[in-house]
Amino acid sequence: MKIDVGYVAELARLELTEEEKSVFQPQLEDIVKYVEKISSVDVEGVEPMMHGRPLVNAFREDEVRPSMDREEALANAPARVGDEFLLPKIVEGAES
């Protein structure tokens, strides 16, 4: 199986160097080849297992509770302005 590593990395929002691409390419192809052994298992009529234990929805009352302190939530921000996270311009063409 040939994987377009550069394309998949782009989907995952990861920038790879040419060297990383050439190292990862054969490694990932080996891993994909290995995991393809599941294609021979008969799974006709078998339900998928999503979790380590059957789950039911865990509901609680929709009541207001205190949330994390704003200063604490912002303390790890790479950049901030006032009470907000500061980011590069996101909307194309908008005035900054």
Add this chain to the structure above:
Amino acid sequence: MELYELGIKAAQDGLAKGEFSSCELVQSIIDRFHAKNAEVGAYLTFDEEEALSLAKENPKAVPIAVKDLINVRGQPCTCGSKILKGYVSPYDATVIRNMKSHGFIPCGRVNMDEFAMGSSTENSALGVTRNPYALDRVPGGSSGGSAAAVGGDMCIAALGTDTGGSIRQPASFCNCVGVKPSYGRVSRYGVTAFASSLDQVGPMTKSVEDAAVLLGALAGHDEMDGTTPKDPVPDYAKELEGATLKGVKIGLPKEYFQVSGLDPEVKRITEAAIAKCAAAGAEMVDVSLPHTEYAMAVYYIIAPAEASANLARFDGVRYGHRSAEAKDVYSLYVKSRAEGFGPEVKRRIIMGTYVLSSGYYDAYYGRAQRVRTLIKRDFDEVFAKVDALLTPCAPTPAFRLGELQDPLTMYLNDLFTIPSSLAGVCAASVPAGFTDDKKLPVGVQFICGGFEESRLLKVCKAFEEA
């Protein structure tokens, strides 16, 4: 005997009798840290002032080393990654809150493979951890710092996490007891997610009794983690009283013993463990888990798929590394992540994105989830016949630093621990002996059904005493 050599139970007894205080216990660990960490590298950071002040406030508390992906308010939480350099946790994980209310305090942050991805701790971006039993060898992983700290008497006990073997394999390499609880037994709130349908926090300790005491403190329902049921938590330590192997039915799954690449010394030690159980009165039964051979493949689809989604949160926006080259939203993402993540994390993100991508989802992820059902059914069927399973824990003893270069070869370390993780049942590694030539520790694995921790610990305790 130095205080740092104590386990949980002995420390609790000494504290109760007033033989020493929690401050003296913590000071002894700090002294040991200074004497030994440069060599072993178990700890990434150790906030001595904070540990001593917690001990002062809680004079009967037992200190526990914490894997560096579990949030403790005011402490770093790097996950072994450059992307979280400088991060300070704004809150306590539920396991930390539970620990504190049961007479434990967090004490030091131990190393790990980056985001818990690895089997040797060599994927840590922040430092090398060595096996305290052989400094040229790895401690295992991903909870390698926890195992090295316990095995090297650099802590009383430690918290690890296990997704596909990350508590059990390093426990085997470093002569510790390591318990991976059933999925849902312990809250994951505040524990950085790797693969959410598999991750569990568990104790890594110097004895089975210690593991029972610590697991009792960690376990239970948490409204912050919807996957933790309200099943009561037994008094695991109390239930150990009178533990025996007499009449216990222990299954030996044939698939685990037919593996090529099983180290002859591991085989010898596992066979000796089987003989020991039989001599202690256990009934040994040959059983089969027919889908075992597909477990690794299923895991290396499901775990990277979940990881690729979980690690999407590292986008350079709210916390974690932001690239200085970020000019717009796209470069903010791709450059921050490229600079912050190490190679194994990148490989798994790409693998996970690939198996989830349009056109491949059904063939890989969807099919893997179905095969996972078949693996789970194997365990259900076998636990209708036997009380526990006994298997090797890792295919080899601790290998040399740098010895395994190829990712797929490294993955094979988790061959024996992955199936029970996929099934969501509980399992533990217990010390079983040392290799003849190099005197390296080797553990064996016991596996019990879901939420059967009490039974599992009893079997482990009786094995330890036999």
